[in-house]
Amino acid sequence: MRKTWGRYAFATMLVTGLIVSGCSNGGNGNSNEKGGNTGDPKSSGSAENAVKTEGFPIVDTPIKLKMFTRVAPVNGPFKDMPVFQDYEKMSNVKVDFIEAPTDGFAEKKNLLFASNELPDALYRSGLTQLETVRYGAAGQLIPLENLIDQYAPNLKSLMDQYPEIRAGITTPEGHIYAIPGIVTLGSARTDKRWINKAWLDKLGLKVPETTDELYEVLKAFRDGDPNGNGKADEIPMTARIGMPIVYQMAGAFGLDSQLGYNINVENDKVHIWSGDEQYKELLMYLNKLYKEKLIDPEIFSHTEAQYLAKQGTGNVGYFFDQTNNNFLTIQDQYVGIAPQAGPNGDRLQSQVAPVPRDYGAFAITSVNKYPEATMRWIDYFYSDEGSTLLRFGREGEHYEMKDGIPYYKEELLNVAGAQAKITPYAGGGAPHLISDKVASFINPPQVQEAYKQLEPYLPKIRYAPPLFDEATAQKVNVLRNDIDKYFEEQSTKFIVGALSFDKWDEFQSTLKKMNIADLEKLYQDAYDKMAK
């Protein structure tokens, strides 16, 4: 008996051992196949295979590139997208995408750099400014400014046309480590202001031109039962969760959002307005609206899905969104209006993104054997033609031309989710050009009309967030972590009345204690150094 047990136990151990060693072997074999990231030796740089500076194919002998990319939940695999299939044939560059889902993308991206398992390029990578500066300084990302000059004619001409692009992507040392997604279509850079025209008409009101008139209109929405169901269930005004309502109304109080922060720039002077009197006025105004239930009471807790659902019900008086996609079935009820003028006569649409809207969308790493070809490869998407291919797919199959611009075919739009499977722009952050030539879907007539209302009140130039050197970026990070959190939390409390305006002095002095002056100085320096 005893022996049998011993043998049994030994056998168990043996089996366990086999399993363990078996798995590690299997694992090793696998990693050898997939681990090597240093490019495909078969196709490695033959000198004759020169990169052409214009025309296609980019190279005569096909080459292979490995790109790390983010896949949004709505997308399918990149290899099934018409843009990459067709462009491979056209360019002779085969791209193998290493796809990481949006959830966990940031972790995977950082691990690539930390473990030095670099791909040839990062596509739709959403690199932060600190990341690009850090990895650039460490030599993991290569500087692109010369490559852009020689191999990216489309991008270069965009940068000449819009100087704020270069300013927004060049480090203080003069390097460019990442290419942004570029949005020349103004309408895609700002939310429209949608007001319920049906309610206005029913109550015999005109479009509010000032913040005071807005207040009266919202009150009428609340009390006049414009939806006619006999219940006071109308939502006079709503917005995305949290701070957006503040930035939507900031322009009426003369507060702009330059350099990607609470900043006004006047006469080359950078000023952070977080503790200013005008900001107090804005908060008091919003507090008045909130107290009187003119702002959605769920504005600080509802989810994105709930917000979109509210838009679709037609039961909201006034809200903000870039397109009319969320309320297409009842779109006639709404019109886009101009921003309101504030008590001091300020009238500004300050919630506007810069032309280089999506920072860090594309970058090339040091293991890439064909940086020139890679640059040419990406440059195509900064032309209207390339962007059309990226956003719309194949003519005839996915889109058709009307009046010179592409429109999705009805058959495609009618299949739920099909459009997002054919283009990597769905889900955001893809490195390409968004111009009025490729925006039929996001810029239909109603949206164009709404944008026209805003246009007179847009800031003359919108500076993108500046690039700091690594040490400064770290400093800015530390300062902003505390300041932003405090600013947002206290602002919210002022609005809902959880904090009385008696505490305004304390708010100001705490901001001072958190060294907001130092932060202003850092932004001023960056602004001064910026290539303008």
Add this chain to the structure above:
Amino acid sequence: MDSMIENAGAAPVPGRKRKNDGLLRKMAKRYDLYLMLLPPLAFYLIFHYGPLYGLQIAFKNFNPAKGIIGSPWEGFGHFERFFNSYYFWRLLWNTVSINLFSLLIAFPVPILLALLVNEIKSRAYSKWLQNITYIPHFISVVVIVGILNVFLSPKTGPVNQLIEAFGGTPINFLQEAAWFKPIFIGSNIWQSMGWQSIIYIAALSGVNPQLYEAAKMDGASRLRRIWHVSLPGIMPVIVILLILDIGHFMNIGFEKILLMQNNLNLESSDVISTFVYTTGILKGEYSYTAAIGLFNSVINLMLLLLVNRFARKTSETSLW
């Protein structure tokens, strides 16, 4: 500690023979027990002790491009930054208080539930109770918070409609700091009491039925039997779980809090783990995060040692 690592895993080391003669002989006699321990110890050494060198980034300025070893030293800078942070005391208080309340209120609930299950005579009924209470464990936090949003909505939520029906004014539960902790802990209890009671139910099933019979003979009432037989029967398990819970005192899962957090309840919902996530991990500040994590661990460990010692003295049950 070093010698423990060596001795524990491997066969006796000859060089030390003279010193540890008695010990070695004892160990050799039970060599097969060490043989059993071999795979688990190898696992701990490789997967837990191996990566420990990573802790040093708490004292460095970690730069992914340079790696852990190559990053420059920073000393105690990250710790100072955390201690000097405007939010330090608030974070500490919220972390401690949420855990303390959880321990006081939520910890006993699964025990009570297990005792209740044990008292139900109908097998079918007790099975129903167990099966139902354990289901919520499988609902993801995202959905739990979604349900909380729906139920507690000031306009449409059933809770507020009930309040209004009784003539009260609706409460915006999710936006009031004072309500955060009760809602958080209450929904935690709802979600995990059944699941956590499983260990206790299993332990109760191991209690010798003869003890109950004997108590019954002595005329002990049901409550007395619970008090004198059931509870002592599972006391070791209770003590160990309590120690483990206290050992995790400072770690509350950040996911649920993060989803419930908004600027209006931040006053009472801002805890160390969410702070680490939002300012550290999302913004890529690995070193700062590691420093805060280390601070957390050290406090936890001290608590654990304290409680373990206390438990050993009073109840003869302890981790070691």
Add this chain to the structure above:
Amino acid sequence: MEKSISPSNERLFDAVVYIIAAIIMVIVLYPLLFIVSASFSDPAKVLNGDVWLLPQGFNVEAYANILQNDKIWTGYGNSIMYTVIGTVINIIMTILAAYPLSRPDLPLRNGIMVLITMTMFFSGGLIPTYLLVKDLGMVDTMWALIVPGAIATYNLIVMRTYFQNSIPWELQEAAHMDGCSNWRLLVSIILPLSKPILAVMVLFYAVGHWNSFFNALIYIRDEGKYPLQLVLREILLISQSAQTDGGSVGLEKQILLSESIKFAVIIVSSLPVLVMYPFVQRHFVKGVMIGSIKG
């Protein structure tokens, strides 16, 4: 002297027990019913708070959607495989650790326990662990999800406590006297006596594997190897995403859809583990010990 237990008292006690149990069940069930109802309802009605007990705008689109989703089925298969293999390894490893450490006569046992308990508090962090797993060649294989978590220290401690407290030491000593080796003692005496705790451990580990996603998030690249939870998260997270980036066609439709299928997904993905419980529970049978001690 003897206190007599009156039958009426006994019955009153039972009544109280049953009533409390009933109340608990109602409290727990209500939100669960809500989830079921929501999964059969029109998503817009759920978002607007019209659903509070019974389905509104009854439809089964959500389930139809899930049935058509290949990703979910692949994830299902993967999760089952990872759970079964992972749990077997967990149980073997945990027994191998817990049993020797439960023996009061094991030299250095406290030292080893300290060593093991420490690991609950200090970890090297994501990056060194990733590098280790990578060097072992386990990235993008299922072993990355199984081997680094082969033992959960918490479970190890619970199991060891059970061995220590529920199995009389005298029994083991007696077996030793009979010349029983430690291996045999473990397999033929200890384990049969430990069915309740083994059942709990199987449940804990299996559910842990079933619900885990973080390791897969970090280590698995090939979508064909994704466990169910990652697929699920993608579906749930789409409704969290704050940026619609104006105009990916129908994203808002997708958000609403995912809002509706999320409840159905919860139900579908929880079924296997829900079904498991009654089977496991069977092993919590009283008197296991007594029988074997006597016999």
